[in-house]
Amino acid sequence: MRIIRHVQQKYPESQQEQETIVADILAGKSEPALILTEHPPLYTIGTSGSKQDILRCDIDGESIATFDSGRGGEVTYHGPGQLVCYVIADLRQQQDLHKHVWRLEEMIIRTLADFDIFAERNKRGIGVWVGEKKIAAVGVRCRRWITFHGIALNINPNLKHFSGIVTCGMTDNPVTSMQQLGVNVQRSDVEKSLSLHSAIFS
Secondary structure, three states: OOEOOOOOHHHHHHHHHHHHHHHHHHHHOOOOEEEEEEEEEOEEEEOOOHHHEOOOEEEEEOOOOOOOOOOOEEEEOOOOOOEEEEEEEEOOOOOOOHHHHHHHHHHHHHHHHOOOOOOOEOOEEEEEEOOOOOEEEEEEEEEEOOOEEEEEEOOOOHHHHHHOOOOOOOOOOOOOOOOOOOOOHHHHHHOOOOHHHHHOOO
């Protein structure tokens, strides 16, 4: 799986890049890919979400855009300090989307363990949790068994921005970050660890 890194991408540009890779894989012109990026502040609405889950788009005087993403899941936040991991994987042989989501979660769980953070799955919903707080959200889409979208890990985002939405359908907004847990780390260090654990998709 090749790894593509961007310092930051606008969300529509990221969508287009993923769409292009999906089409190229289906045409036999590309291999699976992991895109590591970050987005400007944005609320994205999944296929199970609703604009009613966006409570306000102005947080401390900063206006946050909204976007209908087409991925699975509900409403979530993307922004600086969050590492977004888009996995474009070929599931035509396995045809097991549940296993793919498990691998997304496992990649993050193993990455966090490298920074002495014990993370796990939680019965409240998919994603990666530390105790009762979610540290990484999952949302995927599958086209002819090629997956795209992926998982977003909170390194040190502005957690106030999550207060503008019903996060992943949960009204109590149970969100945390590596920084809030006392782990101050550079995104580049997290990327190095995550890149190693992305071998789970091989």
